[in-house]
Structure formats: C-alpha cells, structure tokens
Amino acid sequence: MIKLSKIYKIPLIISGILVATSISVLIIFKLDLGIDFSGGSLIEISLGTSPAPTEVSSVLQANGFSAQVQLTGEGNYLIKTRELNLEGERAALFEAISQNFGVFDELRFDSIGPVVGNELKRRATWQTGVILVGILLYVAYAFRNVNQQKNVNVSSWRFSWASILALAHDVIILLGVFAILGKFYGVEIDTLFVTALLTTLGFSVNDTIVVFDRLRENVQRYRNDEFVENVDKSVSQTVARSLNTSGTLLFVLLALALFGGHTTFYFSIALIVGVAVGTYSSIFVASALLLAWNKKS
Secondary structure, eight states, X not given: OOOHHHHTHHHHHHHHHHHXXXXXXXXXXXXXXXXXXXXXXXXXXXXXXXXOHHHHHHHHHHTTOOEEEEEEETTEEEEEESOOOTTHHHHHHHHHXXXXXXXXXXXXXXXEOHHHHHHHHHHHHHHHHHHHHHHHHHHHHHTTTGGGSTTOOOOHHHHHHHHHHHHHHHHHHHHHHHHHHHHHHOOOBOHHHXXXXXXXXXXXXXXXXXXXXXXXXXXXXXXXXXXXXXXXXXXXXXHHHHHHHHHHHHHHHHXXXXXXXXXXXXXXXXXHHHHHHHHHIIIXXXXXXXXXXXXXX
C-alpha cells in the first residue's frame, strides 16, 4: 500500500518548485501569442525549391515584411506576419516570393484582426474561469457530508480547493512548458492550445474526483480508522486505474504527435504534458493537500 501520509510533503515540495519555475519562465519569456489572439496573417505556401526558413525570412524582411517562417514539410513553409491588406500588401508579398524562389502554390491564407484576437482572449479566459467556479461548487456539494464522519477534520470546501489548486498546478506548468517552447522554438499559443488546456482540466479533475470519491467511501466504510489511513487506502486503490487510463491515452497522443502532421503536433504535445502532469497532481498533489490540511486541523 502506498503510504502517502508518510511522504506527502515531498510531492508538495516538488510541485512547488515546478510551479515557481513555471511562473518565473512565464514572467521572463512570456507566451508567444499566435495570430488567433494577437491578430495578423498566416500564409502557407509550397515552393519548388527548399531554401532555409531564414533565407525566406530575410527576403521578406528586405521587402518590408517582418515575418516568422517555419518549415512544415519538404518545400512547404508557414509564414506568420502582421495583418496584410488583402489587395496590395498580399500581392507584394507574393511577388517578393515568386521573384526570389520561383513559382509557388498558396496552400492557405488566414487573416485575423486585433479586435477579433482580443475577443478570443476574453472568451478563453471566461471559459476557463467558469469551468473552475463550476468545479469548485460541484465538489463542495458532492462531498458536503464527509466532514461529519469520525476522525475527518477537512471540510467539503477544502476538497474543492484541493481540486482547484491541483488544476492550477497543471495549468501553470503547461503554460510554463509552452513559454519555453515559444522562446526557443517559436511555438505560438492558438485556439488549439486552449482546447488542449480545457481538455487537460477535464481529464485532471476527473482523476481527482475518482480518488476523492474512493476516499469518501472508505471514510464511511472504515469509520474507526484515522483519516490519513483512509487517504492511503484510497490512493493505493485508485493509482493503478489512473496510471492505466493515462498510459493508454498517452500512447494514443504519442501516435498523434508522431504521425498526425505539423498542424496537430504541438496540440498533441500540449495534451501529453497536460495528461502526465494532471495524472500526477490528481493522485499526489490533491490528496497531499488534504493530508496537510487535516494535520493542521
């Protein structure tokens, strides 16, 4: 049986270090917002040759276009630049490419204004906030009778806050990872990342509720046992299920990352990081917080 009550400070210390590091990274590097949020134009082209992305970027720079260029496949390039005038500026950019690299095919062109980008940021923030408040209220209601049991000195609201803090832990670490990826690999935050973030919240809270629900059953079943003993039982009884579920999902996400193409690669990476961190927090962080609060009480 896992004796989490003996080592609960260790996962809390590890998580504290990871969260502090992630916050520092976010402050120093900041998130690289994609055109979904900052506004701009996204162009994907296919060239007959395969110049280096820096060469394409230099040509565009020389013609007055500050752009980020990424290689997405053999001869395929993703160009991210400021919002272009659909008539004059777009034609001028295409002319610069054709003069220097020959005939090319335009695979996609997306343009989003800054007003739309700000609206998307606002909606993403509100969606996350509503989800967290809903989880807080639901868990407090679902576990409202737990603190009426013998040897339980933790209120239902602390079950709620343990869940929310575990979710905040997952979100901050995921954001920190993508701040690093944005700094060194040019990875941008887009609507797909928000989807991955919300999916991570749902997966993590599901795992946390499974552990807490088993704890509620054990508290009622083993009324004479101490709360810490029931926490140890609950974690031991659910850890195998959580690891098996997460492991199966991670294999699927790994396959998607390897074979799904460039478009979904970083979406898959976000889910892989989120699922891994969420599994850890739901088993150890949330339960460790309950143990700490029970001991303090």
